[in-house]
Amino acid sequence: MDCVISVGVSILGKIGEYTVAPVGHQLGYLLYYKRNLTNLQTQIQQLRNAKNRLQHAVDEATRDAEGIEDDVQEWLCKVRETITKAEGFIQLQGESNVGHCNFMSRYQLSRKASKMAGEIHQLNEDQVTRFNKVSYRLTLQSAFKNKLYREFESRKKTLSGIMEALRDPKHSMVVVCGPGGIGKTMLAEEIARRTLREKLFSNVIM
Template identity: 40%
Template sequence: MRRTEMGRVFPFTYKINERDMAVDSVVSIVAKIGEYLVAPIGRQLGYLIYYNTNVDLLRTRLHELKDVQLGVQGSVNAAERNLEDIRPNVRRWLTRVNGVVEAYDQFFNDDVKANQRCVGDWSCPDLKSRYQVSRKAKKKMPEVDELLRQGNFNAVSIPRSPLTIGSTIMGDLEVLQSRKSTFNLIMEALNDDKVRVIGVSGMGGIGKTTL
């Protein structure tokens, strides 16, 4: 189409617009790819930059978990002395915490201390070691936080049902021969047609009502 006096239409105008749209699409795609590339790189660098933060935070959380563990274990010991049944979820929590504490103590004793020894030795691959230790500390944090949340138990045990007074007295009566003989005398009196009134006397609490 050629240029006209009325519409002043240029056929190459549409080609320019299409080209601009193509360029915009390419720029958008490149920008999106850049986001996907920059985010992982930034996260990996963060393990190096925040090494002390990650390690110290995990150490603090682990100390808090140990304190909660001691409290729960103390409550469990007291409940067991009272012959109470420990709740299954409490036992599972303690078992899991024992394993986590043991594994993380080993992590600090082995990995963290090994990295600290490398700091003053320039021949040691310090950056690689710091990256690995910091990454492990960051990955371990959610598990410790979860155990801290779960360790807030309202009760660690199920109290046993108390014995009733009647069952206690009957148990005593079955043991004491003197009370058996008294019971037999009363039964004989009841079977005697000549006996009109039967009286039972004695101190309080010896089982008169039960007889």
Template identity: 30%
Template sequence: MKAIATGAAANLSSEAAKVIFQEISRHMRHVIIYRKNVEKFEKKMKMLLAKRESVQKDIEAAERNLKKIKPDVELWCRNVDKLFEDEVKVVKDIQDKAKSKGFIGLCLNIKSRYRLSRKVKEFVAAVNELLQQGEFNSVSCPAPPADIVVATPKDFEAFESRAKVFKDIMEALKDGTTNLIGVYGMAGVGKTTLVKEVYRQAKEDKLFDSVIMAVVNQTPDLQKIQDQLADLLGLKLEEKSVEARAGRLRERLKKEKKVLVILDDIWKKLDLNDVGIPFGDENKGCNILLTSRDLNVLRNEMDAQKNFAISVLEDKEAWDLFKKMA
């Protein structure tokens, strides 16, 4: 029995010694091959630096074209910069100690080499991960939708006659029961200026998911109207036929829960379906604001539910404007 116990103890001691030896060997390996680990680390860091510079050039090229940089690209750049800023400094400090000479510094030298070897091995893994994450197909998103030049609140003449019409239009857009509104008046009374102010205010108040505008003119060019609306939606129409383009524009507008489409300067009936504007039961979230010189066009040909008149300025308003301009 005693012999069995002695044998078991010997086996346990042997196993423990084996584990301890393996552990010591593993740690000593870090000291022996530390230079190889450092060289591998430096090589990987050069690769990461080259990759970072390449991505930065792509970013600068994208920004020159007014494109938006992807969030994951920005995060990757920050992580790489942090690695270079923080971790490389740590390695350099340990590396300086590992290079110390003399008998007194021998223990420190071995300890520093061990620490350096382990540290750079960890960093190589981090660098490899960043290199893998940095394989971007593209660093940017498509350019944000263009916007039209609108009047600022300061530029918009808030004459009493105009202010009331503006207020009535905004209320009609908000009530949710009217989705086809007309604004009419003779040439030069400020219809376009007024609807541009509606455009600006509707976007500022976030009344709609999208607000888009196109000029129709006396001889409507459907393709040109489609392009104006598509540009403001960030949509690229590549189809050649007007019908196919209308289909694409219609599907894009249906994706918006609430959208305001402003069509300026209508002279005669314009078929919204031909343009690609979903309306009525097809898309109740689509609101239309039209301007025309002729009330009959809005009321009888376009079936506008509400129409607001803009008349010439009253004498006092005209005189005040003249004095301001003079």
């Protein structure tokens, strides 16, 4: 009889472990309502700071005429969407003014805030672990696809003269000037394309 009672207590104890834990977890959403909302706001600010740091690196790489890695652009896009969604949730929660006695609303909002905070934390972790490098050097073809350039006879002579000057180590500067609308930008892009092709320069900034 004692053996049966002992086994019964053991079984009930195990059942209690598996039922109390989930109930306690769900109850935590009610007890830590404000804490979960505060944590969400903290995670949002940390994510915004991480986004700004990465965006600065992207802007610098863009100014250096480098290509931006696809996963970096995807992360920034997802972060912008996530921040907008989370801030909208925070604003809606503030406007709803949930009372202490409205247990169901507090539970739902607290649970959603906790879930959002977890997702945002993961985005922060991704930024730290994945993005040691945000950009790459563009190839000659992708950097200067000067499809609109047309080599007229007059432009051909100008281009030839500029290229000769650039090949001459005695020249440290070549200036292209003229009125607007005559094709200086396209000419400069074609010069850049040819100087890279001939390996006169390793980098060209437009």
